[in-house]
Amino acid sequence: MIKKNMKKIKKIKNKIKNKENKKAKKENYYDAIVLSLLPNTKFKLMLLSNQKIVIGYLAGKLYKNNIRILKGDKVQIDHKIRIMYRYKVDQT
Secondary structure, eight states: OHHHHHHHHHHHHHHHHHHHHHHHOOOOOEEEEEEEEETTTEEEEEETTTOOEEEEEEOHHHHHTTOOOOTTOEEEEOTTOEEEEEOOOOOO
């Protein structure tokens, strides 16, 4: 009985540690500009930091919320070349 409880306690502690590690894990984000639109919600992007051209795709939340990305938009991507955020454009 005690051994079973100890196992449960260890499992709970491990779950808490995993959640803390995921929160503490810092993602690297990069800024890019959309050069062209490709099929299947893929985009040709140019990184602003080193001028490299990469092919990226939409993150799930952008796809779900039907966020439109057009040629020339400035976007934020993560290390997997997923488009995480589209910067707002001033309409002046």
